[in-house]
Amino acid sequence: AQKITQTQPGMFVQEKEAVTLDCTYDTSDPSYGLFWYKQPSSGEMIFLIYQGSYDQQNATEGRYSLNFQKARKSANLVISASQLGDSAMYFCAMREGLHGGTSYGKLTFGQGTILTVHP
Amino acid sequence: DSGVTQTPKHLITATGQRVTLRCSPRSGDLSVYWYQQSLDQGLQFLIQYYNGEERAKGNILERFSAQQFPDLHSELNLSSLELGDSALYFCASSDEGGQTDTQYFGPGTRLTVL
Numbered sequence: 001a002q003k004i005t006q007t008q009p010g011m012f013v014q015e016k017e018a019v020t021l022d023c024t025y026d027t028s029d030p031s032y033g034l035f036w037y038k039q040p041s042s043g044e045m046i047f048l049i050y051q052g053s054y055d056q057q058n059a060t061e062g063r064y065s066l067n068f069q070k071a072r073k074s075a076n077l078v079i080s081a082s083q084l085g086d087s088a089m090y091f092c093a094m095r096e097g098l099h100g101g102t103s104y105g106k107l108t109f110g111q112g113t114i115l116t117v118h119p
Numbered sequence: 120d121s122g123v124t125q126t127p128k129h130l131i132t133a134t135g136q137r138v139t140l141r142c143s144p145r146s147g148d149l150s151v152y153w154y155q156q157s158l159d160q161g162l163q164f165l166i167q168y169y170n171g172e173e174r175a176k177g178n179i180l181e182r183f184s185a186q187q188f189p190d191l192h193s194e195l196n197l198s199s200l201e202l203g204d205s206a207l208y209f210c211a212s213s214d215e216g217g218q219t220d221t222q223y224f225g226p227g228t229r230l231t232v233l
Contacts, residue, residue, distance in 0.1 A: 035221065044121075045209060045224035091162065095220070105150055105213060106175055107222060109162040 003027065004092055006110035013082045014118050020067070021077040021113045023092030032096045034075040035107065036066070039089040048090075051075055082117045089114050122146065123225035125210050131231045137198040140228045142210030144191055150174070150213045151193040152222060153185055157206040168193055200232045 005024045013019035025034065036048040051059045051066045059066040067076040079086055093107040122145035132138055144151050153165040155178075164177035168187035179185075182200075187193040197204060207229050211222040 033220070037224070043207060043229070044226045045211075046121075047221055047223060050221055093162075105152055105167050105220060105222065106164045106177060107152075107154075107211075108164070111161050 002110075003108045004094055004110035006092055006113050008113045009111075010114045010116070012116050012118060013079075015084060016081055018078060018080045019082055019115065021079070021090050021092075021115065022074070023076055023110060024072075024074045025092070025094050026073065027094065027096050029096040032094055034066070034068070035093045035095070036064070036075075036077045037091045037093060038086075039091065039112070041088070045091075049077065079115075084117050084119060087115060087117045121223040121225065123210060123212050123223055125208075125225035125228050127228060128226065129229050129231075131233065132200060133233055134200055134202060136200050136232075137196065138200065138230065140195040140197070140208055140210075140230075142193045142195070142212075142225055144193070144210075144212030145223055148212035148214050148223075149191065151187055151191070152211040152213070153179075153193070153195050154209040154211065154224075155206045156209060156227075157203075160206075162209075165195070197230070202232050205230055205232045 032053045034051045038046045049061045049064045051068045058068050063080045065078045089112045091112045092110045124143045126141045149170045152167045156162045165179040166185050167175040171187050182198050185195045207227045209227045210225045213220050213222045
């Protein structure tokens with residue numbers, strides 16, 4: 001079974017509008033972390049935002065926020081006021097056993113969503 | 120700039136050859152991770168080292184090996200290369216023990232096997 005599912009292969013958004021990128025995850029571990037990374041066409045992986053399984057509030061970092069619904073096992077990324085430079089591939093990733101456990105640091109990634117921002 | 124460096128940026132070689140990819144983690148980070156990104160497999164975890172010792176192993180082929188040196192830089196060795204090994208190889212580092220243990224990625228090494 002897929003541990004991280006990103007169901008949107010591609011998304012389009014108009015500049016200055018908000019967009020939501022979907023991510024659902026599957027784990028039986030009570031302690032885990034969810035991460036979003038951005039991969040522009042140049043190839044590097046850029047960390048955007050983190051949400052811990054015990055965090056009471058949704059994470060926010062500038063124009064990025066995470067809509068964390070624990071019961072539904074979803075961690076959707078919301079990008080507000082889209083910019084042309086936001087066009088990239090976006091990956092959702094999970095680390096299980098965040099506070100101990102034997103999975104250590106392994107990140108499991110989804111297949112990614114390609115976001116295109118139109119002017 | 121994440122602070123993680125990888126060399127070389129590009130590598131083109133032939134089947135059957137052996138290559139070494141190098142990674143220097145962010146200052147202060149003890150953990151180094153290697154990932155492979157290919158079109159068919161996506162992003163896959165290969166191996167993790169923590170302060171010189173292997174800590175976790177993922178989908179790493181027996182033809183591949185890695186090590187972390189006392190100065191904390193790491194090398195990924197790929198031998199008997201096959202066409203299917205062509206991929207983008209990332210190194211990441213983290214402080215392992217920080218609250219979020221966020222992994223910061225290097226720019227990657229793009230390996231092309233001809």
